[in-house]
Amino acid sequence: MMASSSWAASAGPFPARHASKDVIVAAYSWSRRPERRMNAVLTQDADTDLRRSIWMAAAQAGDGAAYRALLRDCIPVIKSAARRRGVAADHVDDVVQDVLLTIHRARQTYDPRRSFTAWLYVIADRRAIDLIRRIRRQDLREVHAPLAFEDHADQTADPAQGLVYADATSTVTRVMASLPARQREAVQHLVLEERSLADTAVLTKRTAGSLKVNLHRALKALRERIERWD
Amino acid sequence: MNTSAKPDSANERLISDLASDLAPVQRLRPPIVRAFTWLAVVAAIAIALAVIANVSALGHRLSAAADMWLSVTGSTLTAILAAIAAFQLSLPDARRIWALLPAPAGLLWIVASGAGCLRTWFLPGTHVADLSEARDCLIFIVGLAVPLSGLLIVMLRRAYPLQPELTALVAGLASAAAAATLLNFFHPFDAAATDLAVHVFAVALVIGTNWGLSGRLLATNFLRDNVTRGVARSN
Numbered sequence: 021m022m023a024s025s026s027w028a029a030s031a032g033p034f035p036a037r038h039a040s041k042d043v044i045v046a047a048y049s050w051s052r053r054p055e056r057r058m059n060a061v062l063t064q065d066a067d068t069d070l071r072r073s074i075w076m077a078a079a080q081a082g083d084g085a086a087y088r089a090l091l092r093d094c095i096p097v098i099k100s101a102a103r104r105r106g107v108a109a110d111h112v113d114d115v116v117q118d119v120l121l122t123i124h125r126a127r128q129t130y131d132p133r134r135s136f137t138a139w140l141y142v143i144a145d146r147r148a149i150d151l152i153r154r155i156r157r158q159d160l161r162e163v164h165a166p167l168a169f170e171d172h173a174d175q176t177a178d179p180a181q182g183l184v185y186a187d188a189t190s191t192v193t194r195v196m197a198s199l200p201a202r203q204r205e206a207v208q209h210l211v212l213e214e215r216s217l218a219d220t221a222v223l224t225k226r227t228a229g230s231l232k233v234n235l236h237r238a239l240k241a242l243r244e245r246i247e248r249w250d
Numbered sequence: 251m252n253t254s255a256k257p258d259s260a261n262e263r264l265i266s267d268l269a270s271d272l273a274p275v276q277r278l279r280p281p282i283v284r285a286f287t288w289l290a291v292v293a294a295i296a297i298a299l300a301v302i303a304n305v306s307a308l309g310h311r312l313s314a315a316a317d318m319w320l321s322v323t324g325s326t327l328t329a330i331l332a333a334i335a336a337f338q339l340s341l342p343d344a345r346r347i348w349a350l351l352p353a354p355a356g357l358l359w360i361v362a363s364g365a366g367c368l369r370t371w372f373l374p375g376t377h378v379a380d381l382s383e384a385r386d387c388l389i390f391i392v393g394l395a396v397p398l399s400g401l402l403i404v405m406l407r408r409a410y411p412l413q414p415e416l417t418a419l420v421a422g423l424a425s426a427a428a429a430a431t432l433l434n435f436f437h438p439f440d441a442a443a444t445d446l447a448v449h450v451f452a453v454a455l456v457i458g459t460n461w462g463l464s465g466r467l468l469a470t471n472f473l474r475d476n477v478t479r480g481v482a483r484s485n
Contacts (some may be wrong), residue, residue: 091265116261124268126342126410128275134362142343146412 068093072136082129091120094140101144102151111151118147195245203238206231211239257289277410281337288402292428295394296435303435317365324359325431328352332424336402339417340409340468347418352427359427363446384448387433391452394429395422399456404462414468415461422460426453 063114072090079087095116102115124141130139196204209220217228224231278284312319331352338348402421411417430453 079272080275080277082272084269084272087272088265088269091268092262095261113261117264120261120264120268122342122410122412124271127276129341129409131277131280139343143412146342150412 032069069137071136072140073132076127076130076136077132080130080132091123094120095122096146097137097140101141102148105145105148105152107148107151111155115144115148115151118151119144191246192242195242198245199238199241202226202230203234203241206234207238207242210235281341282334284405285330285333285337287425288337288405289428291401292329292398292432299432299435305435308435317362320362320365321359322431322434323454324355324357324362325427325434327355328359329427329431331359332420332427333402336406336417336421336424337409339375339413339420340406340411342410342412345414346413346416349416352423356398356423356427358431363449368476382444384445385434387437387445388448388452390436391426391429391449392455394432394467395425395452395456398428399460399464403460403467407468411468415465418464418468419461420455420462422457423453425460426456429456 072093075086075090075093079090092109098116098119099112102112103109107115119140123140126143196207199207206220206223209215209223210217215223217231220226220231221228226234280347312322335348338344338351339346399422402425403418406417406421430449433449
């Protein structure tokens with residue numbers, strides 16, 4: 021459910037310490053904790069952190085627009101935390117998605133009086149470690165042996181399967197060709213290419229109702245003709 | 251607002267799913283407040299037990315032996331500090347070092363209980379628990395720790411621990427220490443070696459069970475995550 025973008029109004033109580041730009045940087049610059057030191061760099065602009073805190077407080081109150089903006093804003097921070105932990109480039113998006121889900125599940129635990137970026141950074145760092153461990157465990161269980169995989173005979177394989185499939189495909193293609201153009205168009209876009217009704221309506225310049233009727237008629241005709249063919 | 255993300259990316263789809271799934275949430279109260287809510291339940295049980303138990307005899311026993319005072323203080327402090335640590339650890343951004351908070355009190359509890367053993371050698375007249383009494387201790391500690399652990403785990407699940415096993419381990423310690431503290435109301439004898447061994451076994455059993463079972467209960471969040479991600483990716 022999308023609430024109106026009234027995050028500024030529904031943001032709730034905010035700390036006086038966010039008011040100054042220097043405060044957040046000063047609060048963490050002395051810290052021995054790596055994530056806090058990192059955070060001191062990330063929150064050089066305390067306004068960014070304040071904005072995220074306000075968005076999160078609004079999200080806690082149910083404001084979907086503020087939440088969407090916040091999650092988008094989190095992605096660069098998460099990617100930076102993941103790379104810093106040594107997550108491979110092709111797994112960075114996995115960490116991003118893990119962290120976005122964690123934020124969603126744990127949003128009631130965030131206290132807006134504290135720095136949002138610091139909170140996010142610790143979660144991202146922990147999720148990155150989790151992913152690295154998961155990959156390491158998977159690597160221990162699985163062996164990369166492409167030749168052995170290619171040489172392994174598939175016991176369930178049916179040599180005639182390819183022919184059956186080709187035969188069925190050619191039957192469908194022939195029956196499809198015999199359909200009226202509008203019906204063929206509906207099947208092509210909605211079924212074979214899996215487009216949404218709205219996208220297809222824009223693409224073919226037809227109404228959604230007309231597409232539905234054509235699809236219904238096309239499927240009925242296809243069923244009858246394929247049965248006859250068999 | 252930042253709209254730089256690619257509209258077709260899996261991340262963007264996930265964000266849309268999460269934003270459309272958004273419901274207002276009530277912010278959790280600070281961990282210390284939540285810990286004291288649980289400790290208030292323990293205190294209520296203690297008051298109920300004090301009504302049944304012979305409190306004057308307990309006072310007499312405690313005033314007669316300094317190490318028993320220390321032992322009770324140690325187990326009480328362990329329960330309080332472990333509860334605070336468990337609620338801290340249940341937050342996703344908690345530091346692991348919170349798990350060490352109950353360590354000094356735990357040490358005091360172990361040392362003072364161990365010292366109680368020695369007295370049975372110095373004072374031959376001290377009553378030593380027999381097997382049936384030791385079994386009663388075991389049943390009391392485990393029987394009381396189970397509901398206390400259950401309540402604690404239910405409360406901890408409202409947060410989102412990213413270290414579920416460690417959180418459950420500390421929660422087990424809090425429940426076991428609370429149960430062992432309350433046992434003192436019905437413990438008319440000193441902690442002799444056999445009795446102490448039973449206490450250690452009971453406490454270890456509670457902590458181990460919590461670690462094994464409750465860790466999984468707290469970790470179900472991760473499973474749910476994977477399911478949700480599967481849904482988000484298939485959209």
